[in-house]
Amino acid sequence: MTDRKGRASDRPPDDLKKERDAFIQQFFRKGAQLTEELLRENERLRDKIAELEAENSKLRAHLASDSAIRDLLRKIEELEQEKRDLVTQSVRMVAASDRFNTRYADAEGELANLANLYVALSQLHSARSVRHVLRSLKELLAQFVGAGAFAVYFVSDEGNDLVAIASEGAPVADIERIPVTEGVIGDSFAKGEIYLKEGGDVSKGSVSDPAAVIPLGFDGRTIGAIAIFGTLPQKTEFVNVDTELFKLLGEQAAPALINARLFSDAGRHVPGVQAFLNLEE
Template sequence: MSSDQRNRLDTSEDPGRDLKTERDEFLQKFGRGASLARQFLHDYEALEQRLRTLEAENAALRAKVEADHAVRDLLRKIETLEAEKAELLSRFNRAEEIRSNVVARMEDVELEFANLANLFVASTQLNSSLSPRAVTRRIKEILAQLVGAERYAMYLSNPEGTELVPIASEGVPGAQLVPVRVQGTRLGAVVESGAAAIDEEADPSQGTFEQPAAIIPLMLDERTVGVIAIFATLAQKNRFHTVDFELFRLLGRHAAAALVGASLFAQAEHKLPGLEAFLDLSV
């Protein structure tokens, strides 16, 4: 082969090597572009995911803020309701206190009326008859029904004033109903002092014949003419109350006078005294 032919052959092979190089370079550039595109898509997807996450977080925060506002509103409403509740409770407590005071006062008034009624009944009963037997029966009714005495006896002094003679009783054995000396006895001590003997701390239902629950002097013109001895009260009567002491005073002041008046009227054969007995009564 001649040199011209070789030169032409070499010249024809050079363009083939250039195309290959260009192809390789193009493929390399395309590969880098594809890689960049994939990286771009990956970054885009990551950014899109991050955006969705941020939107979700933003929505959650917005909902939380709205919920916080709602909670604050609810808390304010609860505080307002609690204040109103406290005010209503305070008013209710004041009203309840007033009601309790009114009820207590009404109970006191009712008790006072009941006590006054008992005293009125007792006073009326004592002065409703001029028969000694009837007066004695009235005294026993007062002791049993109003005082609640279960065992008791009434004594009057003998003319010499040395003994107390039983004239009426209830629940006391007959063997114990004997005259009692004034000196040296509990009953006689009340006659001598003119003051009632009542143990206010003891249970009157547990009294005995030797230790009476109450001894009441019977007075006539500031002179003691006898006693009423309450040896024991009913089981449910475990203490004396204010009305009982008022009844004791009533009996002490009026029972003897009622008995003496009835006895004198009986001795006069139920005859009223003449007008001359009242002529010099002016004071």
């Protein structure tokens, strides 16, 4: 009986059993809840890690893009510098080409001027009569200088007046005879210096205010003059080649006229060889 009572006393009371079962169930529920919370937190952390990895990938791509942009900008700057260098070289080449073209044009102009002077000299000295020399002078003045009104003067035997031996475009009465001591023409003749009108339209010259005066020299003295009273309307100023032609006419026109006169006086005969052998006489 006692044993039966003792074994009966080993069983927990029903209330205690229920409390134990409730505790165990609650413990497992808590464990399950904690496990679920851990799983959810783990999932959240995984999502966060994936998000961070994605953001990290974006940052890496952005950095790579920035590096590419920097390389591109550096390449663009190199190309811009190369372009500037090429433009500078091109400008230098254009400047050199312009200088060459200018020198070429100047040389071409000088050659043309020399050709004109040669033609003028050839025409003067190829004439065998005074009339032909004067006609050549008129053509030279009209074609090369653009003279519209002019006269060719020789000094009188007394040396007091300049007498017109040829003229063009001017009233004969106004230019026929000019005292060597009066006006621009007389002053240029007396000084033996070429006169050029300055600061005005040379096409609007006159007898009293000529556009140019060219003294004619022979054997170291002045024996006449060419007076250009005015040029053609399109010729408003003299240029360098005109000045060179004036110098040539001043030196060559008088000898051409005198030689033509002497040749005509000699009956247009060429002297014999003896005339050249007796040069000292």
